[in-house]
Amino acid sequence: MNKKIIESEYKKKIKLLINYNKNYFDASKPLVTDKVYDDLKNSILILESKYSFLNSENSPSKVVGFKPSKNFQKITHRAPMLSLANAFGREDLINFEKRILNFLSKKDDFVLSYSTEPKIDGISASLIYKNSQFKIGLSRGDGKEGEDITANLATIKDIPKKIKSKDFPEEIDIRGEVFIQNSDFENLKEKFANPRNAASGSLRQKNPDDTKKIPLKFIAYTFGYQKGLKINNQIDFLKKLDDWGFKTNPLNKLVAGVENLLTNYSKIEKDRTKIDFDIDGIVYKINNFELQKRLGYVANSPRWAIAHKFASNKAISKILNIEIQIGRTGALTPVAKIKPINIGGVIVSNATLHNEDEIDRKDIRIGDLATIERAGDVIPHIISVDKLKRDKKLTKFIFPKKCPSCGSKTIKEFNNVTKKEDAVRRCSNEGYECEKIAIEKLKHFVSKDAFNIEGFGKKIVENFWNLNLLKLPHDVFNLDFNKIESLEGWGKQSMENLKYSINQRKNISLERLIYSLGIRHIGLENAKILSKYFKSFSKFISFSNKKILDDILNIDGIGETQLKSIKIFFDNNVNLNILKELQKILKVKDAIINDKNGLLNEKTFMVTGKLNGISRAEVKSLIEVNSGASVSTVTKKLNYLIIGEKPTKKKVDKAKEFKITILNQSQFLKMLNVSS
Ligand code: IVH
Numbered sequence: 001m002n003k004k005i006i007e008s009e010y011k012k013k014i015k016l017l018i019n020y021n022k023n024y025f026d027a028s029k030p031l032v033t034d035k036v037y038d039d040l041k042n043s044i045l046i047l048e049s050k051y052s053f054l055n056s057e058n059s060p061s062k063v064v065g066f067k068p069s070k071n072f073q074k075i076t077h078r079a080p081m082l083s084l085a086n087a088f089g090r091e092d093l094i095n096f097e098k099r100i101l102n103f104l105s106k107k108d109d110f111v112l113s114y115s116t117e118p119k120i121d122g123i124s125a126s127l128i129y130k131n132s133q134f135k136i137g138l139s140r141g142d143g144k145e146g147e148d149i150t151a152n153l154a155t156i157k158d159i160p161k162k163i164k165s166k167d168f169p170e171e172i173d174i175r176g177e178v179f180i181q182n183s184d185f186e187n188l189k190e191k192f193a194n195p196r197n198a199a200s201g202s203l204r205q206k207n208p209d210d211t212k213k214i215p216l217k218f219i220a221y222t223f224g225y226q227k228g229l230k231i232n233n234q235i236d237f238l239k240k241l242d243d244w245g246f247k248t249n250p251l252n253k254l255v256a257g258v259e260n261l262l263t264n265y266s267k268i269e270k271d272r273t274k275i276d277f278d279i280d281g282i283v284y285k286i287n288n289f290e291l292q293k294r295l296g297y298v299a300n301s302p303r304w305a306i307a308h309k310f311a312s313n314k315a316i317s318k319i320l321n322i323e324i325q326i327g328r329t330g331a332l333t334p335v336a337k338i339k340p341i342n343i344g345g346v347i348v349s350n351a352t353l354h355n356e357d358e359i360d361r362k363d364i365r366i367g368d369l370a371t372i373e374r375a376g377d378v379i380p381h382i383i384s385v386d387k388l389k390r391d392k393k394l395t396k397f398i399f400p401k402k403c404p405s406c407g408s409k410t411i412k413e414f415n416n417v418t419k420k421e422d423a424v425r426r427c428s429n430e431g432y433e434c435e436k437i438a439i440e441k442l443k444h445f446v447s448k449d450a451f452n453i454e455g456f457g458k459k460i461v462e463n464f465w466n467l468n469l470l471k472l473p474h475d476v477f478n479l480d481f482n483k484i485e486s487l488e489g490w491g492k493q494s495m496e497n498l499k500y501s502i503n504q505r506k507n508i509s510l511e512r513l514i515y516s517l518g519i520r521h522i523g524l525e526n527a528k529i530l531s532k533y534f535k536s537f538s539k540f541i542s543f544s545n546k547k548i549l550d551d552i553l554n555i556d557g558i559g560e561t562q563l564k565s566i567k568i569f570f571d572n573n574v575n576l577n578i579l580k581e582l583q584k585i586l587k588v589k590d591a592i593i594n595d596k597n598g599l600l601n602e603k604t605f606m607v608t609g610k611l612n613g614i615s616r617a618e619v620k621s622l623i624e625v626n627s628g629a630s631v632s633t634v635t636k637k638l639n640y641l642i643i644g645e646k647p648t649k650k651k652v653d654k655a656k657e658f659k660i661t662i663l664n665q666s667q668f669l670k671m672l673n674v675s676s
Pocket of ligand 1 (some may be wrong): 082083084085117118119120121122124125140177220222301302305307622
């Protein structure tokens with residue numbers, strides 16, 4: 001056979017395999033049966049062994065086990081798998097500690113002790129143990145639902161299958177990181193970009209025998225659901241993990257105070273290369289479990305922990321262009337297109353410039369040589385440009401005064417809190433009339449924390465937009481599937497998969513729905529607060545009603561900024577129409593008011609005056625955890641006014657006028673059976 005024909009035959013097969021993989025990975029069902037898939041894979045391998053000139057990056061010989069499977073059963077985590085906020089330096093840590101001290105209402109001299117744990121850059125997993133036996137192993141998934149990868153996890157030697165210790169809890173989800181040691185990665189270098197990819201790919205193999213071929217390790221560091229755990233601090237828990245037969249990080253350490261955290265950080269960062277696995281920072285956790293419990297969570301991360309990231313890798317490259325990206329809320333973000341460069345194993349060709357002020361302050365110009373920094377999973381950014389090496393012809397970058405997408409005026413808002421003009425310039429449109437904003441809003445609508453439509457990625461949104469298949473959120477539920485089936489790269493099976501994923505999401509919680517609308521300043525936490533207030537979608541839709549507008553300011557957590565932005569949203573007819581259309585299509589589950597049997601059962605509370613040894617934030621969180629609600633003004637609807645030292649007279653008088661029960665701090669805490 002002619003070399004050219006063989007090559008073209010080979011390329012065709014590779015292309016087909018890529019298509020199968022894409023569908024296998026991006027959709028929940030594969031395009032072809034396993035047999036057809038394996039036959040194709042084998043025919044490629046046979047061709048390669050016959051003709052040494054054949055070679056492709058996407059060959060199954062290069063990518064071990066090939067694309068991971070999507071066909072794992074989904075299981076809800078008994079306790080969600082949270083993420084961590086990031087800190088990048090002393091200032092962030094000082095703020096982190098200040099927030100904690102404020103929440104706990106402690107003075108600055110109160111010493112906080114932390115469990116410091118080098119953060120392994122791997123894949124997290126949750127191992128469910130019942131009666132000392134390893135039963136089920138889950139991936140993190142979206143934090144709420146993981147995938148059942150028990151068979152694959154069971155191949156890892158570091159994961160004990162049976163615990164002999166008598167003091168092992170009756171039930172516990174042990175959580176930790178699956179990773180590959182750098183020395184083991186040496187042999188896999190050809191096939192994967194980095195150890196993390198190798199670990200992730202092999203954990204998601206359909207056949208556990210494929211997983212077994214990769215030397216995966218497991219280090220345990222926390223727990224989810226538990227029954228019968230008798231330990232009261234993190235360092236003791238880590239010690240127990242060792243006793244029970246789990247591997248823990250040998251560099252874990254108890255450290256007190258920010259200054260000591262920084263010393264420990266510098267030491268570990270310096271010795272980082274001597275360790276046989278990749279770490280991308282250090283996790284700090286308040287050591288005491290009682291304090292952890294008091295601190296609780298904000299949105300998806302705990303108040304009591306933070307990941308202090310290592311200052312990354314740096315490199316120098318040329319700025320080829322500065323492009324303006326428009327975000328979902330209209331923010332104009334400048335992005336530097338740089339000459340592609342390898343920074344710590346990752347090819348970087350974009351770096352964020354944050355905003356207009358940053359370009360001015362650093363005097364960044366197109367054509368400059370820039371130092372670019374990349375820290376872990378954070379978007380690369382430009383530290384500085386070399387003004388000495390600058391070509392004299394380079395001119396200052398002029399930030400567009402008109403939106404590059406819709407031509408509307410761009411504006412800088414005045415921030416009432418900082419009393420300064422915002423650093424961010426925005427498109428004044430902020431609605432679906434601006435094409436770029438509309439596309440970003442749609443991407444947000446289908447994204448993980450919003451509608452979470454599997455297989456509906458950013459590229460698909462852009463593609464459907466360009467083909468006029470998708471312009472407004474409710475179009476997601478009225479797609480022309482016949483047309484989609486006939487598009488390049490699509491087929492019957494992949495179209496059916498998408499249809500299935502979309503239909504599955506027609507049942508949605510009110511909280512997710514509110515978040516998915518992408519209202520400015522309404523993130524996950526505020527969406528949750530609003531959903532609890534409105535309770536049902538129909539009440540939310542009737543929002544524009546003036547009485548509700550006044551009432552909503554009374555919800556703790558919703559301030560003037562949020563209210564203004566909600567009003568702007570409801571003043572827009574396009575948005576009202578979207579809500580009406582969505583109401584026709586969706587089945588929105590009413591908000592679940594925590595535990596209706598909570599001690600404060602739907603009662604409303606308000607605090608005035610200074611409390612003793614407990615912060616307002618903690619009182620608020622205690623109220624919510626016990627199914628009550630905290631409000632910010634005295635109205636007839638208020639059930640209890642909690643008064644501390646020097647309460648506002650007006651509020652107390654009003655409460656008396658309305659015959660509202662007034663409590664002092666210890667009476668309130670007694671209601672919760674908490675001692676003061
Ligand atoms: S604790 C609420 N401890 O970091 C606690 N996480 O962004 C969250 N990680 O998904 C997890 N080392 O994959 C914890 N010692 C450690 C960790 C660690 C690495 C990863 C983990 C998690 C991510 C959080």
